[in-house]
Amino acid sequence: xxxxxxxxxxxxxxxxxxxxxxxxxxxxxxxxxxxxxxxxxxxxxxxxxxxxxxxxxxxxxxxxxxxxxxxxxxxxxxxxxxxxxxxxxxxxxxxxxxxxxxxxxxxxxxxxxxxxxxxxxxxxxxxxxxxxxxxxxxxxxxxxxxxxxxxxxxxxxxxxxxxxxxxxxxxxxxxxxxxxxxxxxxxxxxxxxxxxxxxxxxxxxxxxxxxxxxxxxxxxxxxxxxxxxxxxxxxxxxxxxxxxxxxxxxxxxxxxxxxxxxxxxxxxxxxxxxxxxxxxxxxxxxxxxxxxxxxxxxxxxxxxxxxxxxxxx
Amino acid sequence: xxxxxxxxxxxxxxxxxxxxxxxxxxxxxxxxxxxxxxxxxxxxxxxxxxxxxxxxxxxxxxxxxxxxxxxxxxxxxxxxxxxxxxxxxxxxxxxxxxxxxxxxxxxxxxxxxxxx
Numbered sequence: 001x002x003x004x005x006x007x008x009x010x011x012x013x014x015x016x017x018x019x020x021x022x023x024x025x026x027x028x029x030x031x032x033x034x035x036x037x038x039x040x041x042x043x044x045x046x047x048x049x050x051x052x053x054x055x056x057x058x059x060x061x062x063x064x065x066x067x068x069x070x071x072x073x074x075x076x077x078x079x080x081x082x083x084x085x086x087x088x089x090x091x092x093x094x095x096x097x098x099x100x101x102x103x104x105x106x107x108x109x110x111x112x113x114x115x116x117x118x119x120x121x122x123x124x125x126x127x128x129x130x131x132x133x134x135x136x137x138x139x140x141x142x143x144x145x146x147x148x149x150x151x152x153x154x155x156x157x158x159x160x161x162x163x164x165x166x167x168x169x170x171x172x173x174x175x176x177x178x179x180x181x182x183x184x185x186x187x188x189x190x191x192x193x194x195x196x197x198x199x200x201x202x203x204x205x206x207x208x209x210x211x212x213x214x215x216x217x218x219x220x221x222x223x224x225x226x227x228x229x230x231x232x233x234x235x236x237x238x239x240x241x242x243x244x245x246x247x248x249x250x251x252x253x254x255x256x257x258x259x260x261x262x263x264x265x266x267x268x269x270x271x272x273x274x275x276x277x278x279x280x281x282x283x284x285x286x287x288x289x290x291x292x293x294x295x296x297x298x299x300x301x302x303x304x305x306x307x308x309x310x311x312x313x
Numbered sequence: 314x315x316x317x318x319x320x321x322x323x324x325x326x327x328x329x330x331x332x333x334x335x336x337x338x339x340x341x342x343x344x345x346x347x348x349x350x351x352x353x354x355x356x357x358x359x360x361x362x363x364x365x366x367x368x369x370x371x372x373x374x375x376x377x378x379x380x381x382x383x384x385x386x387x388x389x390x391x392x393x394x395x396x397x398x399x400x401x402x403x404x405x406x407x408x409x410x411x412x413x414x415x416x417x418x419x420x421x422x423x424x425x426x427x428x429x
Contacts, residue, residue, distance in 0.1 A: 008335040008342070017341045018349060029340040157321060165323065172323035183320050191316030235324075 001061050002027040002310055003104075006068035013068055015292045019303040025311060028057055032070045036091040041098055048098050059098060064105040064310045067113065068288065105266075107310055108287055112264035116287040119160055119196060125262055126282040129255045132275065133282050134201055140194040146184050154200040155179050156231060176232040201281050203273035206233045207246070210291050210302055211260045211268045213309040216253050217300045220246045220274075243297040252280050259285060266309060 002020070006013040008031045020027050030039065030050075040051040048059040073091035075084045099110070108116075115121065120138065127133045137148040138160065149155045158176040165172045178200060184190075206221040222242035223233035229241055248256070252272075260268045269289025273281045295302040307313075333344040341349050 004340075011342070014341040014349065017339075027340075031335070031337075157317070164326065165318070171326050173326050174318070174321060174323050177322055179321075183317075187317060187320070188314050189316075191314070191318065193316070193318075195317055 001057065002064045002066070003057070003062050004029040004066045004068060005032060005070050006066075007031050007033050007071045010069045012290055012292045013066075015295070015303045016066065016306055019307045023307065025307070028052070033074050035095060036073055037076060041094050043094065043097055043101075048101050050098065059102050062102045062104045064107070064312070065099075065102060066107050066306070066310055067110055070110075105310065105312060107266040107306070109264065113287040116263035116265055116268070116285060117161070119284065121263075122259075122285050123282070125259055126255075126285075129258055129262075131252075131255055131259075131282040132278045132280060135199040137197045138194050139197070140190050140192060142184060142187055142190050145179075145190060145195070145197055146181070148197055149179060149181050149184065152199040155197050156200050158196050158198065158232075160194065160196045175235050178231065200231075201273045202276050203281070204276050205274045207248075207272040207274060207280065208294055209248070209256055209270040209272060210289075210294060210300070211256055211265075211270065212302065212305040213266055214257065215305050215309075216248065216256055217294070217302060217305070218246050218248045219294050219298050219300065220244045243294065245298045245300055248280070263287065267306065 002025065004013055004016065004027060006029065013029065017027075017029060030052075032039075035041075038053070042049050042051065050057045073088045073095065075087045075091070077084075079087070096110075106112075123133050123136055135148075135152055137144065139145055139148075155178070156176050157179045159174050163174045165174060179197065204224060206223040208219045208221060210217045210219075220243070221233050222244075223229045226241060228235045233241060256270055259270070260266075263285070265287050267287070269286045269291060271283040271286070273283060275281045291302045291306075294300055333342050335341070336343045336347070339349065343349055
């Protein structure tokens with residue numbers, strides 16, 4: 001049985017569901033906010049299963065897993081915060097135990113995702129494979145940051161792990177943006193937390209690459225057509241940015257396959273830029289990135305390719 | 314001490330008012346008539362969602378959501394205008410279907426940096 005592990009709000013998972021329905025392929029979609037209240041777990045030394053209302057999913061019956069957007073166990077309110085945290089921890093331990101015993105085709109394993117999400121690991125791996133990687137500094141030292149800016153000229157700051165900053169009065173999003181040297185001069189320190197600085201790439205376009213199994217789909221995003229999107233194309237509105245399927249050269253394709261495989265991934269979304277002089281420049285690899293909008297705008301058969309990969313077609 | 318993050322520009326995430334609801338029997342989100350609601354998330358930032366059309370030939374039920382000001386409206390004419398101008402590309406994005414989408418959605422919230 002193919003199992004999709006995600007949550008109700010995961011709209012990209014809906015695209016795969018429609019593709020599987022079109023093929024009349026059986027699958028189970030687990031909405032992880034139902035765990036542990038509605039999804040019950042049973043584990044022994046010999047077997048394990050999840051009770052899903054009126055049906056049961058045995059670990060041994062799982063043939064493939066799309067590990068998409070699993071959310072933390074949701075413990076119903078009404079208990080003390082400490083006890084709720086404890087119950088969530090116990091629930092997560094049992095959940096992890098169930099999946100560790102699933103011998104199936106994974107896209108991707110949680111362990112591989114976690115390893116690949118490290119920006120320092122990504123950047124060094126890409127460099128080892130011979131890709132162009134912008135000069136990068138991760139530091140919490142203001143002096144080091146100022147020296148980097150002086151040496152590299154225009155420098156951008158980007159999130160090291162997540163650009164989404166939770167707040168009491170609402171969340172905020174940190175997009176990649178140029179750093180004003182005057183801003184650094186006015187600071188006593190950057191903060192106890194480190195920041196990622198990178199030399200600005202003079203790019204003519206961005207490229208979003210989706211690697212699914214051995215297949216590599218590349219999409220050129222005309223990010224320089226809109227000032228808002230020129231540094232970070234996510235700031236632009238999708239309908240304003242022209243998206244176009246392109247073919248990468250063979251060495252770049254091979255490097256991206258090797259990068260993906262090197263992290264033990266069967267799926268990855270990779271961001272590149274087209275540098276006006278150096279060609280393709282590596283920005284990052286996202287082991288669980290979005291892809292549905294690329295299919296919508298370009299017609300790339302990504303849902304179909306993902307279904308093929310999960311079904312080993 | 315002021316940390317660097319407080320000096321960098323940040324934006325509120327796009328807050329998508331998801332239409333319809335999750336149907337556990339269909340394993341996906343459906344609208345009030347039981348049709349799949351297929352939205353297209355953009356890259357990365359969690360709640361940021363790009364507009365999209367239904368691949369299954371049902372009316373589009375969402376728009377791309379960008380704008381500096383949060384705008385709530387239940388006025389059909391205003392909503393229709395917003396939807397027509399902001400519905401993203403795809404199979405079902407002609408004006409008539411966008412208008413149909415406005416009726417279906419009821420109240421729509423636009424949030425985020427205003428690009429108009």
